[in-house]
Amino acid sequence: MLRYLTGIQPTGPLHIGNYFGAVRPATELQNKGEAFYFIADFHALTTVHDPALLREYVRGVALDFLACGLDPAKACFFRQSDVPAVAELSWILSNVTPMGLLERSHSYKDKLAHGIAPSHALFSYPVLMAADILLYDSDVVPVGKDQKQHLEITRDLAVKFNETYGEVFKLPEADIREEVATIIGLDGQKMSKSYGNTIGLFLPEKELRKKVMSIVTDSIPVEAPKDPTNSAIVSLYKLFATPDALAGMENDFRAGGIGYGEFKKRLFEAIWEKFTPMRERRAELEAKPGYVDQVLAYGAAKARVVAENTMSRVRKAVGISG
Numbered sequence: 208m209l210r211y212l213t214g215i216q217p218t219g220p221l222h223i224g225n226y227f228g229a230v231r232p233a234t235e236l237q238n239k240g241e242a243f244y245f246i247a248d249f250h251a252l253t254t255v256h257d258p259a260l261l262r263e264y265v266r267g268v269a270l271d272f273l274a275c276g277l278d279p280a281k282a283c284f285f286r287q288s289d290v291p292a293v294a295e296l297s298w299i300l301s302n303v304t305p306m307g308l309l310e311r312s313h314s315y316k317d318k319l320a321h322g323i324a325p326s327h328a329l330f331s332y333p334v335l336m337a338a339d340i341l342l343y344d345s346d347v348v349p350v351g352k353d354q355k356q357h358l359e360i361t362r363d364l365a366v367k368f369n370e371t372y373g374e375v376f377k378l379p380e381a382d383i384r385e386e387v388a389t390i391i392g393l394d395g396q397k398m399s400k401s402y403g404n405t406i407g408l409f410l411p412e413k414e415l416r417k418k419v420m421s422i423v424t425d426s427i428p429v430e431a432p433k434d435p436t437n438s439a440i441v442s443l444y445k446l447f448a449t450p451d452a453l454a455g456m457e458n459d460f461r462a463g464g465i466g467y468g469e470f471k472k473r474l475f476e477a478i479w480e481k482f483t484p485m486r487e488r489r490a491e492l493e494a495k496p497g498y499v500d501q502v503l504a505y506g507a508a509k510a511r512v513v514a515e516n517t518m519s520r521v522r523k524a525v526g527i528s529g
């Protein structure tokens with residue numbers, strides 16, 4: 208049976224990119240194998256420095272994930288920091304991590320370009336991510352394309368470790384769904400919680416409408432034909448619409464006579480409808496006192512057992528115990 212693992216940072220409410228890139232594949236895979244899904248709060252410390260906000264995001268992301276169909280009876284769902292052995296493993300892996308490998312990280316450079324301070328933790332983010340994946344002996348990691356390079360780094364570190372200390376780690380594979388590999392945000396760049404360009408899954412109606420209406424477009428006038436192939440509106444609509452509705456929008460783009468505002472309305476309707484059942488489910492879960500804490504505590508207890516097993520192999524291999 209394959210083991211699936213994925214993590215999401217509590218750096219803000221989940222968005223459409225997270226949903227299609229990671230959450231939906233994860234909820235499908237929980238029925239196919241052994242799933243380990245976690246909220247990456249250690250990782251979030253790289254960008255969130257407000258403790259109250261971090262707590263709020265952890266709870267919010269947990270509810271978002273559960274509302275989207277994560278079943279805690281099937282998947283082991285936990286908070287990363289509840290298994291602190293991951294930080295120990297990260298340190299151990301740092302010792303087989305060439306600087307050059309991290310210096311080439313696109314995600315690091317991307318975050319700097321967005322004005323995030325270049326801390327040591329942000330730089331070594333991929334090492335902690337490798338620790339997450341290797342600690343749970345993961346076979347498959349469902350992620351968006353932005354994480355492809357991090358998965359390659361994880362494999363490199365596992366190989367290097369195994370060459371140095373003997374076969375300890377499995378080599379994981381990324382599961383990247385090509386049709387949803389990189390969802391673009393309001394500004395046409397990769398949608399990211401920390402870039403302020405997201406469309407949240409569970410925004411109230413008015414706010415969702417406002418977000419969708421703020422998608423950046425060119426200034427082609429209403430009457431003129433428009434190019435559907437380069438449009439953020441069409442590329443987002445594709446994720447929600449039936450093939451007929453999509454073809455309808457593409458034709459209307461080419462025909463001219465309809466402004467971007469109208470297309471954005473169609474997109475808004477489609478998003479609102481898609482997440483309505485999940486929005487209702489989220490409200491139910493949110494109203495259950497103690498529910499999130501219980502779920503995460505249950506998951507952490509299971510995760511710790513697996514983690515301890517791996518760590519005893521690792522400690523023995525490197526010579527810090529046994």
Ligand code: ATP
Pocket residue numbers: 213214215216217218224225226227228229254349350351352353354387388389390391397398399400401402
């Ligand atoms: P942050 O800005 O804090 O890095 P994020 O929005 O990039 O947040 P992460 O928590 O880093 O989200 O990533 C969670 C999962 O969502 C990962 O598997 C990642 O690949 C996926 N993901 C994030 N953004 C997108 C996107 N725009 N398209 C597809 N998948 C995405």
Ligand code: MG
Pocket residue numbers: 353399
């Ligand atoms: Mg990210």
